[in-house]
Amino acid sequence: MIIYEYPFNERIRTLLRLEDLYERFQYFLSHEHPLQHHVALSTIFEMLEVAGRADLKSDLLQELERQKQTLTGYRVHPNVQTDVLDSVLAEVEQISSALVNTQGKTGQTIRDNEWLMSIRGRTIIPGGACEFDLPSYYAWQKKPAEKRHQDIENWFAPLMPLLNAISMVLRLMRDSGTQVTIVAESGSYQQMLQGKTYQMLRLKLDPELNAIPEASANKYMLWVRFTTQDGDMKPRPIERDIPFELILC
Known part of the structure; x- marks a missing residue:
C-alpha cells in the first residue's frame, strides 16, 4: 500500500517538510561519495529555510505538552499498558527538555559559520558550487569520507533536538x-x-x-x-x- 499524507494546516505542513528533508539528509549522509555529502549539506541549508519561523520551537513545545496531558489522561483506562505509557511519557519529557535547552534561533550556529554561509550562498546559484567558485569547499570534498561525515554530523548536531521533537509529534499524531x-x-x-x-x-x-x-x-x-x-x-x-x-x- 502507498501511504499519502495531507496536512490540514500550515504548521503540520512545515513539520512534514522538515521530516522529508531529514530523511533525505540521513540517506545521503550515510553514503561516502563527495557528491552525496554535497546533497546532505545542501539539505541542511534547506532545513534552515523551512525551520526559519521563530515560533516553530514554541509550537512544538506546546504540542508536546498537549500530547503529554492527553497521554496522562489514559491512566484511568483499565486496558492501558502502564509500562508502555510511562515509557512514551518519559520519551516526551526527555525530548521536550532537550528542545527547551537549545539556545538561540534554530540553526544559529550554522548561520554564524561564515564558511558554511559562503557555500550556502553559492548553492542557490545553479552550478554555483564548482571548484573554481569555492576552492576551499572543493578541497574539503577531497578529504576522507569519514572526516566529511564527522564534519557534517557536527554541523547538524544543534538541529537534532528540533528534529527529534518533530519526529515525536508526528509519531503521536499518526498513532491517534x-x-x-x-x-x-x-x-x-x-x-x-x-x-x-x-x-x-x-x-x-x-x-x-x-x-x-x-x-x-x-x-x-x-x-x-x-x-x-x-x-x-x-x-x-x-x-x-x-x-x-x-x-x-
Whole structure:
C-alpha cells in the first residue's frame, strides 16, 4: 500500500517538510561519495529555510505538552499498558527538555559559520558550487569520507533536538487516528467533518489501482478525488470506484 499524507494546516505542513528533508539528509549522509555529502549539506541549508519561523520551537513545545496531558489522561483506562505509557511519557519529557535547552534561533550556529554561509550562498546559484567558485569547499570534498561525515554530523548536531521533537509529534499524531475502509464512488469521496478539528489525514491506496489521490479539506468538509496518468503523465479524472483506507489524525 502507498501511504499519502495531507496536512490540514500550515504548521503540520512545515513539520512534514522538515521530516522529508531529514530523511533525505540521513540517506545521503550515510553514503561516502563527495557528491552525496554535497546533497546532505545542501539539505541542511534547506532545513534552515523551512525551520526559519521563530515560533516553530514554541509550537512544538506546546504540542508536546498537549500530547503529554492527553497521554496522562489514559491512566484511568483499565486496558492501558502502564509500562508502555510511562515509557512514551518519559520519551516526551526527555525530548521536550532537550528542545527547551537549545539556545538561540534554530540553526544559529550554522548561520554564524561564515564558511558554511559562503557555500550556502553559492548553492542557490545553479552550478554555483564548482571548484573554481569555492576552492576551499572543493578541497574539503577531497578529504576522507569519514572526516566529511564527522564534519557534517557536527554541523547538524544543534538541529537534532528540533528534529527529534518533530519526529515525536508526528509519531503521536499518526498513532491517534482510526483506520476505516472507504470506497470513492466514481473516483470521488466527500465527508462532512462537523467542525471537529483534525491535523492531518493519511490515505492508504493499492498501487495496482493506478490511482493518485488529491485531497482538500477544511474544518467542515473533506474531499478526495482520484486521477490517473497515462504515458504523457497528464492527470486525468478517474470515473470508477476506488477503495482506500482513510485515517484522520
